[in-house]
Amino acid sequence: MQLNRKIAAGLAAGALATSLLGVAPAVAAEPLDGKGGAAEAPMMDHARHAAWGKVVAKSGVNIRAYPSVKARKLGAYPYGAKIKLRCKVKRQLVHGNPYWYKLDTRSGWVSARWVKNLNHVPYCR
Structure with a gap:
């Protein structure tokens, strides 16, 4: 008898959850660009913010092709x-x-040892 109550309670909870999920807002379709293709969505402020750093090495910092001192030098700040x-x-x-920063406005990397981050810098995906 007690097992039947547990099964009935589980079924009722499942039905309630299903009905609640059914009222979730629908996801909007992608807007079209006027040519039948998907329009590029504007970047939201919370999705990606500007991260900034300041070069603290008196001799400047080298820009590298990849995050290693053995990588080809592309320039310097x-x-x-x-x-x-x-x-x-x-x-x-x-x-x-151990940290390296990927530059935003040009290709290349700089060692975080020589650059002080001025705000939050997210991890690369």
Whole structure:
């Protein structure tokens, strides 16, 4: 008898959950660009914000092709330069710091050892 009550209670809970899920808002269809294709959705502020860093090495910081001091040098930023950062990864240690920042406005990477982040820098996906 007690088992029947548990089964009935479980079925009632399942029916309630199903009915509640049925009233969830529908996802809007992708807007069209006027040519039959999907329009590019605008980037939301909360989805990606501007991350910034400031070069703290007196001699500046090298821009590398990938996050390693062995990577080809693509250029450099001088001391005090404010640079826009896209994201960070953990790779080769540079004087005890394993983080590297991917640049946002150009290709390349800089060691976080020589760049102070001025706000939150997300991890690269």
